[in-house]
Amino acid sequence: MSETTMNLTLKIWRQKNQNEKGRFVTIEAKGISTDMSFLEMLDVVNEDLTRKGEDPIYFDHDCREGICGMCSLYINGQPHGPKHGTTTCQLHMRSFHDGQTIVIEPWRAAAFPVLKDLAVDRTAFDRIQQAGGYVSVNTGGVPDANCLPIPKVKADEAFESATCIGCGACVAACKNASAMLFVSAKISQYALLPQGQAERWSRAQAMVEQMDAEGFGACTVTKACEAECPVGIKLTNIARMNRDYFNAKFFKEETVHH
Amino acid sequence: MILDSKIPEGPLAEKWSRHKFNLKLVNPANKRKFTIIVVGTGLAGASAAASLAELGYNVKTFCYQDSPRRAHSIAAQGGINAAKNYQNDGDSVFRLFYDTIKGGDYRAREANVYRLAEVSVNIIDQCVAQGVPFAREYGGLLDNRSFGGAQVSRTFYARGQTGQQLLLGAYSALNRQIHAGKVTSYTRHEMLDVVMIDGHAKGIITRDLKTGAIESHEGHAVLLCTGGYGNVFFLSTNAMGCNVTAAWRAHKRGAYFANPCYTQIHPTCIPVTGDHQSKLTLMSESLRNDGRVWVPKTKEIAEKLRKGQIKISDIKEEDRDYFLERKYPSFGNLVPRDVASRNAKQMADEGRGVGATGLAVFLDFADAIKRLGEDTVRAKYGNLFDMYYQITDENPYKQPMRIYPAVHYTMGGLWVDYNLMTSIPGLYALGECNFSDHGANRLGASALMQGLADGYFVIPYTVGDYLTSLGFKPVDKSNPAFEQTRLEVEENVNKLLSLKGSKTVDDIHKKLGHIMWEYCGMARNEEGLMKAKGLIQELKKEFWNDVTVLGENEELNLSLEKAGRVADFIELGELMVDDALNRRESCGGHFREESATADGEAKRDDEHYAYVAAWEYTGDNQPEVLHKEPLVFENVKLTQRSYK
Numbered sequence: 013m014s015e016t017t018m019n020l021t022l023k024i025w026r027q028k029n030q031n032e033k034g035r036f037v038t039i040e041a042k043g044i045s046t047d048m049s050f051l052e053m054l055d056v057v058n059e060d061l062t063r064k065g066e067d068p069i070y071f072d073h074d075c076r077e078g079i080c081g082m083c084s085l086y087i088n089g090q091p092h093g094p095k096h097g098t099t100t101c102q103l104h105m106r107s108f109h110d111g112q113t114i115v116i117e118p119w120r121a122a123a124f125p126v127l128k129d130l131a132v133d134r135t136a137f138d139r140i141q142q143a144g145g146y147v148s149v150n151t152g153g154v155p156d157a158n159c160l161p162i163p164k165v166k167a168d169e170a171f172e173s174a175t176c177i178g179c180g181a182c183v184a185a186c187k188n189a190s191a192m193l194f195v196s197a198k199i200s201q202y203a204l205l206p207q208g209q210a211e212r213w214s215r216a217q218a219m220v221e222q223m224d225a226e227g228f229g230a231c232t233v234t235k236a237c238e239a240e241c242p243v244g245i246k247l248t249n250i251a252r253m254n255r256d257y258f259n260a261k262f263f264k265e266e267t268v269h270h
Numbered sequence: 271m272i273l274d275s276k277i278p279e280g281p282l283a284e285k286w287s288r289h290k291f292n293l294k295l296v297n298p299a300n301k302r303k304f305t306i307i308v309v310g311t312g313l314a315g316a317s318a319a320a321s322l323a324e325l326g327y328n329v330k331t332f333c334y335q336d337s338p339r340r341a342h343s344i345a346a347q348g349g350i351n352a353a354k355n356y357q358n359d360g361d362s363v364f365r366l367f368y369d370t371i372k373g374g375d376y377r378a379r380e381a382n383v384y385r386l387a388e389v390s391v392n393i394i395d396q397c398v399a400q401g402v403p404f405a406r407e408y409g410g411l412l413d414n415r416s417f418g419g420a421q422v423s424r425t426f427y428a429r430g431q432t433g434q435q436l437l438l439g440a441y442s443a444l445n446r447q448i449h450a451g452k453v454t455s456y457t458r459h460e461m462l463d464v465v466m467i468d469g470h471a472k473g474i475i476t477r478d479l480k481t482g483a484i485e486s487h488e489g490h491a492v493l494l495c496t497g498g499y500g501n502v503f504f505l506s507t508n509a510m511g512c513n514v515t516a517a518w519r520a521h522k523r524g525a526y527f528a529n530p531c532y533t534q535i536h537p538t539c540i541p542v543t544g545d546h547q548s549k550l551t552l553m554s555e556s557l558r559n560d561g562r563v564w565v566p567k568t569k570e571i572a573e574k575l576r577k578g579q580i581k582i583s584d585i586k587e588e589d590r591d592y593f594l595e596r597k598y599p600s601f602g603n604l605v606p607r608d609v610a611s612r613n614a615k616q617m618a619d620e621g622r623g624v625g626a627t628g629l630a631v632f633l634d635f636a637d638a639i640k641r642l643g644e645d646t647v648r649a650k651y652g653n654l655f656d657m658y659y660q661i662t663d664e665n666p667y668k669q670p671m672r673i674y675p676a677v678h679y680t681m682g683g684l685w686v687d688y689n690l691m692t693s694i695p696g697l698y699a700l701g702e703c704n705f706s707d708h709g710a711n712r713l714g715a716s717a718l719m720q721g722l723a724d725g726y727f728v729i730p731y732t733v734g735d736y737l738t739s740l741g742f743k744p745v746d747k748s749n750p751a752f753e754q755t756r757l758e759v760e761e762n763v764n765k766l767l768s769l770k771g772s773k774t775v776d777d778i779h780k781k782l783g784h785i786m787w788e789y790c791g792m793a794r795n796e797e798g799l800m801k802a803k804g805l806i807q808e809l810k811k812e813f814w815n816d817v818t819v820l821g822e823n824e825e826l827n828l829s830l831e832k833a834g835r836v837a838d839f840i841e842l843g844e845l846m847v848d849d850a851l852n853r854r855e856s857c858g859g860h861f862r863e864e865s866a867t868a869d870g871e872a873k874r875d876d877e878h879y880a881y882v883a884a885w886e887y888t889g890d891n892q893p894e895v896l897h898k899e900p901l902v903f904e905n906v907k908l909t910q911r912s913y914k
Contacts, residue, residue: 015543029825047543049661055548055776062774062820062829070826072336074509076549078657079434080340095660102660127480128826131336135457138337142449146442147401151321151726152392154399158356161410171403171428174435178339207401 015047018110024069025117027126046106053105071130078102081177085130086117091181091240099242119180121189123227134180136226144218145198147207166204173200175243182237188229193237195223196253197245203256213260220257273884273899276687277381282905286385293735301326303742307474307489309461309516312341313440313718314701315495317725320443323452325730330487332456332476334511339441342497342509343721346433347554349425350718352390357414361422363387368906369420373606374709375858376908381688382706389727390719394426396726400439404428416559417714425715430554430653436718461516462759464523467751471697475759482823484760486752488745491696491733494520498680498702502839504783506677507539507552513835514842517684517703525692526884528685528705531850534712534859535792536678537610540661541630550676551661553654555714558603560638565631567591569621576628582669601913608711608859609913611675615792625672634670681708685884689732690724700724710858763823766833771816775832778813782843790847795863799851806844813840845885845894855879876908
């Protein structure tokens with residue numbers, strides 16, 4: 013690993029708030045180290061702006077370890093940037109070259125309104141989870157953990173679905189702004205586990221209906237979501253969700269508790 | 271005020287059962303007459319909010335992130351301890367209790383720690399019932415691994431993402447209660463003060479980060495589940511937004527702050543590369559199960575390596591010093607975190623560090639890959655290896671990782687009694703936010719355990735006892751204390767917005783971090799601490815005279831958010847230094863150079879310092895008053911920790 017520095021031209025989306033119109037602003041970023049993360053590069057830009065008395069760029073981020081799902085950014089036309097299987101916070105400047113122009117936008121989706129600059133409102137995701145993304149057990153009074161053996165293969169498969177970090181890259185990548193990869197990951201986690209069976213059909217119904225109510229688009233199987241997902245959530249989750257949803261609608265319809 | 275820890279009478283193993291019986295209950299029909307405020311939605315906050323709402327209380331949750339699911343518990347990697355003894359390797363509630371007390375270097379309360387060990391088994395059951403996908407054996411039962419500071423395998427895990435899976439479990443339980451209308455969730459809200467009426471906490475003041483609205487919220491009890499204060503060091507493994515503000519503002523309203531100098535420096539983090547660095551990334555210490563820590567045997571070899579004159583592969587086996595295995599044969603690479611960290615620092619100090627800066631040691635998987643095969647190593651640690659690769663551009667399957675200690679966790683926090691109540695009636699602190707269970711050093715895989723123990727299995731019992739004493743009246747929102755406190759917060763925000771100096775908030779924060787790391791980090795001494803105190807006082811003046819805060823209140827305002835937090839960190843930093851000065855002994859993560867054994871290990875002074883130091887705020891720029899809660903050990907014999 014050897015550190016070098018470079019100069020970049022950033023075209024960044026600036027938008028004062030949800031109601032005002034946004035626009036691209038060009039900022040020169042000089043002396044950027046290849047060892048910096050993408051967000052550290054933005055930190056440097058923000059420090060410069062602040063010193064000049066200009067409003068720093070607002071972007072969402074928190075853990076900077078690729079797990080909290082708070083960071084976003086549509087970088088040169090790709091959610092979380094050019095590197096495969098990684099979040100923006102784990103993207104490093106060595107993925108770029110000296111003199112490059114980098115276009116930085118927020119997630120674009122009607123269900124994710126821009127709050128300011130690069131930050132969007134993703135509370136729609138929370139509302140979908142609230143509609144049914146759980147097993148209805150109260151604290152206490154549950155059986156011993158080893159009373160319920162689960163085949164390792166099943167447990168591992170459920171884990172693969174459960175790793176979704178809820179960042180919204182799938183929505184941003186999709187030309188229809190569909191949230192199906194996100195929703196299906198949670199539905200699949202429970203559909204694969206014995207704990208999830210009791211509410212399997214009502215859960216699929218409730219979550220899909222909330223997803224539709226939030227204004228996310230339909231899936232036309234372009235696989236853009238799978239390609240851009242930073243944690244490798246598979247398209248098969250969507251197939252499983254659709255199967256469960258139709259199964260529920262046509263054969264096992266239950267009253268969904270709203 | 272005399273500190274009453276409210277530890278129940280009776281033998282250790284019966285204390286919690288007896289106490290639960292003696293606590294007053296709230297009739298199910300009366301629970302809906304109470305509102306409980308929960309600040310922070312990590313493991314402690316989400317589990318508490320969900321459990322209390324299930325019982326019938328009305329709950330309001332607050333978090334600064336855009337969703338409760340983002341809380342930093344999510345980043346915990348390695349696992350969660352529980353005394354299940356599923357491995358038949360000699361574990362028990364008492365052993366987990368003993369390991370935790372010993373690991374904490376005998377600076378935690380016996381009763382609290384025993385309760386923690388006792389309810390640990392319920393946590394695993396609860397999480398499995400929620401659908402948390404823990405790692406399993408081929409027979410379908412749960413898998414365990416061993417973790418630093420323990421000789422049994424009691425750690426449950428979900429690959430290297432245990433915190434994520436546990437938090438998503440608690441978040442799902444919380445979501446169910448939000449859906450049921452029992453919890454109202456406020457996101458992108460920051461708590462800025464506690465509302466006090468007749469000496470009791472009756473609500474909080476928050477700032478809506480989107481609109482700037484400064485609002486008051488009333489509740490019969492307030493639970494702070496706001497995590498630790500590691501970001502006082504600027505660089506830490508905490509999330510960027512982690513802060514002490516909620517706890518600190520509560521401290522200024524009368525909640526005592528306990529053992530602030532107890533900070534944990536985690537041994538296995540990715541080393542710092544430069545000034546641009548914004549945070550540090552932890553590599554789970556589960557890696558120490560299979561990785562071997564070493565540095566070159568001599569300064570000369572290390573220097574050649576740093577200069578690129580030789581490659582790692584050129585260093586012969588006999589020229590490698592596996593220093594943890596050499597010094598601690600019985601625990602080897604699995605010694606507790608404080609011991610591993612200090613030894614790494616010692617290697618760097620001796621000039622035997624590696625990497626361009628020399629501030630790193632190797633964590634080598636070559637033997638593990640030879641023994642287990644690359645596929646097995648990948649299955650166990652794949653995501654950690656990937657993360658390392660992303661950040662460093664070095665492939666840990668082919669060459670050893672470079673690691674170095676970094677600030678990771680804070681054992682100190684708001685003082686709480688056995689019921690988790692702070693010195694302010696009605697104000698509770700759960701999880702990392704309180705000081706209660708880890709003494710002077712926390713063992714690996716115990717933070718997740720404590721957060722969930724407090725939230726799922728302690729507070730649902732203890733808060734009711736307080737609520738019954740209040741009667742069933744709603745909180746009087748028209749009490750002038752609400753508007754008065756709100757105005758004070760507004761005034762403070764306006765004061766910050768009026769600052770138009772030449773320094774950025776980060777400039778000041780970085781300076782504070784350097785002072786803390788240099789003088790109040792892995793090793794501390796009288797002279798350095800005295801110097802740090804002066805530097806922090808100067809820095810405080812610099813902040814209020816020369817920092818710049820841009821923009822206005824009525825918008826998402828990055829510089830305003832940071833400014834408030836850094837102002838509080840500066841004040842906390844001074845208290846940490848005071849606490850470190852006061853404690854003239856070494857214990858756990860607090861290493862006073864003046865108090866070491868002949869071979870350089872931490873030396874406690876039980877005669878003079880077997881107490882909890884609880885600090886009382888007495889006013890701006892006034893010295894804080896120290897209250898001592900003696901620690902009484904009836905079930906373990908105090909020994910000098912030895913991992914040799």
